[in-house]
Amino acid sequence: MSHCPACNGLISLTETCLHCGTLLSDAGSREDFYGPYKPYMSNDKCIDQICMHLLICEDCGSCVDWPVPVMR
Numbered sequence: 001m002s003h004c005p006a007c008n009g010l011i012s013l014t015e016t017c018l019h020c021g022t023l024l025s026d027a028g029s030r031e032d033f034y035g036p037y038k039p040y041m042s043n044d045k046c047i048d049q050i051c052m053h054l055l056i057c058e059d060c061g062s063c064v065d066w067p068v069p070v071m072r
């Protein structure tokens with residue numbers, strides 16, 4: 001079971017579009033689209049697992065990958 005705070009509604013992603021500044025809408029985990037994403041090491045600390053979300057701008061159609069750290 002995923003402990004992603006965004007998937008579970010504990011946090012909401014409030015990123016804005018780089019192109020037009022519109023609030024991006026969370027289209028959900030990319031696992032729904034592309035399958036499980038492998039854990040990786042970030043630059044400064046080890047992240048156990050990430051949940052890669054797909055953020056979509058409903059205004060200009062831009063898509064952004066947004067990694068959400070998953071707490072265990």
Ligand SMILES: [Zn+2]
Pocket residue numbers: 004005006007008028029051052053068
């Ligand atoms: Zn998630």
Ligand SMILES: [Zn+2]
Pocket residue numbers: 017018019020021022057058059060061062
């Ligand atoms: Zn946009």
